[in-house]
Amino acid sequence: MIGLKVHKSEAEAVRRKLLSMRALSRRFKSLRVGDYVVFPLEREVKGLGEIIHASFQERKRTPPEIEGKFDIIGDIALISRAENEQEIAKELMKRKNIRVVAIRAGHREGEFRKMKIRLLAGENRLETIHRENKCVFKVNIGECFFDPRLSYERREVAKEVKENERVLDMFAGVGPFSIVIGKLSSPREIISVEKNQVAFSYLKHNIKLNKLDEKITPILGDSRDVVPVLPGKFHRIIMNLPERSKEFLPIAEEKLADGGVIYLYSIGESPEDVLNDIHMRVLGVRRVKSYSPKRYIFRVKLTR
Ligand SMILES: C[S@@+](CC[C@H](N)C(=O)[O-])C[C@H]1O[C@@H](n2cnc3c(N)ncnc32)[C@H](O)[C@@H]1O
Structure with a gap:
């Protein structure tokens, strides 16, 4: 069978390109050969x-009725509303990497963006250890926000961080942006602000787990109060609070170093919709993921 050999540093971008071209075979697993992916x-x-x-190993087929209907966070499979939830749970519990199956029982709510989750099968817990981008995260998916589908986004942002830069993560959650940046890039320091006490405890734990104590400073508090009194300016400011991030933009802009970049995540129907009330210079807009049937989360890169 034919395969495409690329360096691992380009693998994710090429995988996406192949998917968009419908040229990637989903029946077989890709291969890792040293620093290359086939x-x-x-x-x-x-x-x-x-x-x-090359010869490729065949994938275990996901039954079509559950294809694309669940996320995997550590050893928890999280499904969305479904009529045949018990059947799906039973199917997912057959996988050796799944110990818990749970279902979203409502939308994310409140300022901490927590989600109601109901256990369907397996062990009685919502805490797990999730791995991505060479990092490890302990997270309780019922108490804190965590989205495994942002893994590519985090890597893309991390790649843009240059040596010795100062980074501010204004809505840090359990730390995925801060920690992926700390691991994959070489900033001088990262300040991570989080208001939810529970998420903050996981953030502190995850900083230690990833041995980034010397690089990341976690601060418990409201960015509205914390950010204005932080000393100095920042070269990269991450604002992942899509529902309300724009409210905090003036505070972030005040703290932006000359030539610095803000990564603002915001919700809209189109790029024009999101940019409508933004008065800073726009460096680029990327559609990150769906938010609701007609709306998306966009990442807007801004500078002065
Ligand atoms: C959408 S989540 C993103 C978390 C994390 N950046 C991630 O990608 O997983 C937003 C986070 O901001 C926190 N938050 C909400 N309002 C805040 C505020 N005013 N100051 C600091 N953190 C806040 C929430 O508790 C939540 O953990």
Whole structure:
């Protein structure tokens, strides 16, 4: 079978490109060979890397009725509302990496963006250890916000952070942006602010777990009070509170170093919709994920 060999540093971008071209075979697993990844191909593609012949292992098929309907956070499978929830739970519990199956029992609510979750099968807990981007996160998915689908986004932001920069994560949660940046890049320091006491405890724990105590300073509090009194300016400011981030933009702008970049996550139907009331210079807009049937979360990069 033919495969596409690319360096691991380009693998995620190439995987997305292949998916969009419908050229990636979903039936087989990709291979890791040293610093390279080999993707199984449906057909030959040009200009993305070296085409080679290889044998690939077949994937265990996800039954079509549950395909795309769940997230995996550590060893917890989290499904969305479904009529056949018990059947799906039973199917998911067959996987050796799943110990708990739970279902979203409502939307994210309140300023801490917590979600009501109901256990369906397996062990009686919502705490787990999740791995991504060479980092480890302990998280309770009923008490704190955590979205495994932002893994690519976090890596993309981390790649932009340059050596010796100062980073401010204004709505840090259990620390995924701060920690991925701390692990994959070389900033001078990262300040991570979080208001939810429970998420803050996990944030502190995760900083230790990832051995980033010397790089990341966690602060418990409301960014509205904390950020204005922080000393100095920041080269990168992360604002992942999509429902309300714009309210905090003037505070962030005050703390932005010359040439610095704000990564503002915000909700809208289109880029124009999101940019409508923003008065800073826009460096780029990326649609990150769906939020509701007609609305999306966008990442807007801003500078002065
Ligand atoms: C959408 S979550 C994002 C968390 C984290 N950045 C991530 O990507 O997983 C927003 C976080 O901001 C926290 N938060 C909400 N209002 C805040 C405020 N005024 N100051 C600091 N943190 C706040 C919430 O508790 C929540 O953990």
